[in-house]
Amino acid sequence: xxxxxxxxxxxxxxxxxxxxxxxxxxxxxxxxxxxxxxxxxxxxxxxxxxxxxxxxxxxxxxxxxxxxxxxxxxxxxxxxxxxxxxxxxxxxxxxxxxxxxxxxxxxxxxxxxxxxxxxxxxxxxxxxxxxxxxxxxxxxxxxxxxxxxxxxxxxxxxxxxxxxxxxxxxxxxxxxxxxxxxxxxxxxxxxxxxxxxxxxxxxxxxxxxxxxxxxxxxxxxxxxxxxxxxxxxxxxxxxxxxxxxxxxxxxxxxxxxxxxxxxxxxxxxxxxxxxxxxxxxxxxxxxxxxxxxxxxxxxxxxxxxxxxxxxxxxxxxxxxxxxxxxxxxxxxxxxxxxxxxxxxxxxxxxxxxxxxxxxx
Numbered sequence: 054x055x056x057x058x059x060x061x062x063x064x065x066x067x068x069x070x071x072x073x074x075x076x077x078x079x080x081x082x083x084x085x086x087x088x089x090x091x092x093x094x095x096x097x098x099x100x101x102x103x104x105x106x107x108x109x110x111x112x113x114x115x116x117x118x119x120x121x122x123x124x125x126x127x128x129x130x131x132x133x134x135x136x137x138x139x140x141x142x143x144x145x146x147x148x149x150x151x152x153x154x155x156x157x158x159x160x161x162x163x164x165x166x167x168x169x170x171x172x173x174x175x176x177x178x179x180x181x182x183x184x185x186x187x188x189x190x191x192x193x194x195x196x197x198x199x200x201x202x203x204x205x206x207x208x209x210x211x212x213x214x215x216x217x218x219x220x221x222x223x224x225x226x227x228x229x230x231x232x233x234x235x236x237x238x239x240x241x242x243x244x245x246x247x248x249x250x251x252x253x254x255x256x257x258x259x260x261x262x263x264x265x266x267x268x269x270x271x272x273x274x275x276x277x278x279x280x281x282x283x284x285x286x287x288x289x290x291x292x293x294x295x296x297x298x299x300x301x302x303x304x305x306x307x308x309x310x311x312x313x314x315x316x317x318x319x320x321x322x323x324x325x326x327x328x329x330x331x332x333x334x335x336x337x338x339x340x341x342x343x344x345x346x347x348x349x350x351x352x353x354x355x356x357x358x359x360x361x362x363x364x365x366x367x368x369x370x371x372x373x374x375x376x377x378x379x380x381x382x383x384x385x386x387x388x389x390x391x392x393x394x395x396x397x398x399x400x401x402x403x404x405x406x407x408x409x410x411x412x413x
Contacts, residue, residue, distance in 0.1 A: 070100060072148055075205035076176035077102040084198060085172065085209065093135055093142040095163055096150065099123045112142075116301040119326045133301070141168035147175040149186050155244030156182065157189055158229035161222050164194060167213050172197065174209040193221055231306065239279065239310055245303040246276050246343070254403045255341045258376035259283040261398040261405040268336030269293040271366070273327045273359055274343055276300075278307030284339060285316045293319040295333060299326050328358040331366040338363045339374045344381055357386045364390035369412040379404045 079085040087106045097113035098120050114135045115121040124131050145163040149156035156177075163173045175190060177183040183206035187199060190208055197211035231242045234249060241248045247255070258280065267290035272281045275296035285291060296311075298304040301324050308322050325331075327342075342359035344352055360383060363373050373391070377383055379402050387394045392411025396404055 070098065071203035071205050072176045072178050072181075073098055073100045074102045075200070075203050075207045076146060076148065076174065077105055078200050078202060078207055079174060079198065079209060081105050082200075084200075085174065088143040090143045091140065092144045092146065093140075093163075093166055094146040095135065095159060095166075096148040097124055097129075097131075097146070098148060099127045099129070112140075118299040118301070118324050119328070122326065135166055136162070140166075141171070142166055143168050143171045145171065145173045147173060149175055149177055149182075150244055151181040152244045152248075153182060153185060153189075154228040155242075156186060157225045158227070158243075160186070160190055160193060161225035161228075164210070164213060164217060164222060165226065167210075169214060170212045172210055172212060174207065176205055176207040178203075178205050180204075193218055193225065231309070239277065240306050241277050242302065242306065245300060245306065247279075248277070251279060252276075252341065253401055254376045254378070255280050257398060257400050257403050258339065258341060258374060258405050259287075261407075262287060262339070262374055264288055266291060266337050266372070269295075269333075270337040270339070271295045271297060271331065271333070271335050273297050273331075273338060273340035273363060274299070275307050276303050276341075278310040280339055280341060281307065282311055282314060285311075285314055285318060289316075291316070291318045293321070295321045295323055295335075297323050297325045297327050297331070299324070327362050328355060330362050333366060334368050335366050335371060336368060337372045337374075338367060341376045344378065353381050353383070356381060356383055360386045361390060364410060367410040369410055371410045373406075373408045373410070375406045375408070376403055377406070378402060 080087050091110040091112060094111060094113045097115045111129060113124050113129050113131045115124060115131060121131050145167045147159060147163045149159050167173055175186060177186045187206055187208040194210045194217045197209050200207040229243045231240050234241050264287050266288040269292055275281055275298045281294060281296050296307050304322055304324055311320055340359055342356040344356045356377060387408050391408035393409040395407055397407040398405040
């Protein structure tokens with residue numbers, strides 16, 4: 054099975070996502086001029102629409118590993134933190150996320166990173182909160198123009214100056230800041246998966262885990278670290294644990310949450326796209342894999358690829374514990390790649406599957 058990120062890389066020059074297409078419309082239609090100076094692209098994604106403008110001075114910020122890899126393969130400059138060098142940009146492009154607090158914080162960052170007289174341009178699909186995004190930017194800075202096409206909204210500021218609401222800018226800048234939950238035990242932040250609660254699927258998986266897990270293991274799609282933390286607390290025989298997470302914002306939280314764990318296990322935190330395979334061999338793997346896109350469209354192929362990657366990385370006799378929504382079609386992939394597969398628990402529409410890789 055071809056990993057989804059490789060499929061996207063192969064077609065990125067020919068096909069694009071609607072929000073990215075919409076984002077470039079003001080420039081292709083002559084409503085806005087593409088500057089000769091540097092351009093910043095927050096939550097950047099690659100696609101054919103980008104090839105319609107000069108990319109020589111484009112700076113891309115992207116914390117999601119698959120998208121960052123595609124940008125790098127296209128020869129574009131990708132940075133971890135656009136604010137690190139104090140640069141200001143005449144044009145800032147934004148693809149805001151669905152989660153509103155995170156989106157507002159991102160719009161505030163875009164305004165702060167724009168040069169005086171610069172312009173911020175954003176685009177969102179209608180089912181990811183486009184109307185709210187436009188209203189938020191209007192409240193923050195005023196709107197210079199708007200377009201609707203491809204089931205998306207594109208909206209942009211007037212040249213930035215005194216019209217920006219400074220108080221609101223300061224308030225929104227901290228909306229996605231890390232915060233404590235569960236009585237202060239865990240650190241999380243808006244926008245990461247299950248950011249304000251213990252995910253019920255992960256909680257069920259923890260209940261079903263045995264206490265005899267030993268050796269070197271991995272948590273695939275580790276998020277902010279809840280599953281890894283519970284695994285280490287229950288199994289002192291674990292010697293090493295690698296946390297794989299594609300979203301850098303979540304991985305940073307996992308480092309904080311596991312930083313004071315009373316364990317002798319070696320911990321490694323890896324910003325990595327699991328669908329592309331794993332670089333190690335493991336005694337055990339646990340996972341609550343993603344199964345939908347940001348717009349909430351089902352993508353069972355992602356979970357299937359997680360299972361395939363786990364099967365390839367496990368040693369003979371190695372064990373996998375996986376939790377998923379009951380309706381997801383994972384059994385065929387599991388039965389094809391593991392010698393023993395059983396349902397270890399079910400509740401509230403979730404299933405925990407325990408599988409053992411066949412010994413040769």
